[in-house]
Amino acid sequence: MKQPHILCDSNDIAKYVILPGDPERVLRAAAHMENWKEVATNREFKTVTGYYKGIPITITSTGIGGPSAAIAIEELIACGAKYFIRIGSGGAVQQNIEIGDTIIATAAVREDGASKMYIQENYPAVADFNLTNIILTTCEALKYRYYSGIVRSHDSFYIDHEEEMMEFWNHKKVLASDMETAILFTIAQLRGVYAASILNNVVKYQADIKDGINDYVESDELAAEGEKKEIILALESIAELHHRNSKAS
């Protein structure tokens, strides 16, 4: 049965799934795979399935924010997906994080609305330890500059107290903001699938968000390089995970 929003069924979806927000990033990531084909595109959800080092992998865009990400994730799970790696963009909440740096989330502050519709706020949004550990060791091997720790997922860009809010989370050692990591981790824990999240930093801490996003849209070289790194990191991590899964079975 085709799922109502992603317009895919279980024949279209691999066990390993990569989740960018942006549908255009799906195609840029697919360019690193072999024999891929676009399975479906509907609204913000673009799905391709192909192979990386012979391993079937699906890439689906989630769109912006928790509600659309939740729809994509639930429908992908209904199609049999088991492992999810988000490849997102984020805004730094710490001064030392540069544009294009890689952020590997261990957990997310649930400042979004969608995850609260699923379960009360004291339920933690945590990354899958095994999958995240593979990403960390793969990142070390690739020699990417990276940070690992807590991120914050939110629902609103242009609120009046954005600066104070950033300062608050800066003091709480949060690394970066995005909009989908919290819902991904929450749903994965509730449904018994495995999730991790990699963010490419596209905005310096306390820089004007709009300028940062514009730089990104204008393909700022560092941000584009950061995106390429997160794509390769996700694909290489899935290759390592698959290798371990095959040995264990």
Ligand SMILES: O=P(O)(O)O[C@H]1O[C@H](CO)[C@@H](O)[C@H]1O
């Ligand atoms: O670039 P993506 O993966 O969409 O991620 C980030 O970018 C969007 C906002 O500009 C939000 O979806 C946020 O989480």
Ligand SMILES: O=c1cc[nH]c(=O)[nH]1
């Ligand atoms: O600052 C930023 C940049 C990307 N995504 C966010 O959620 N925040």
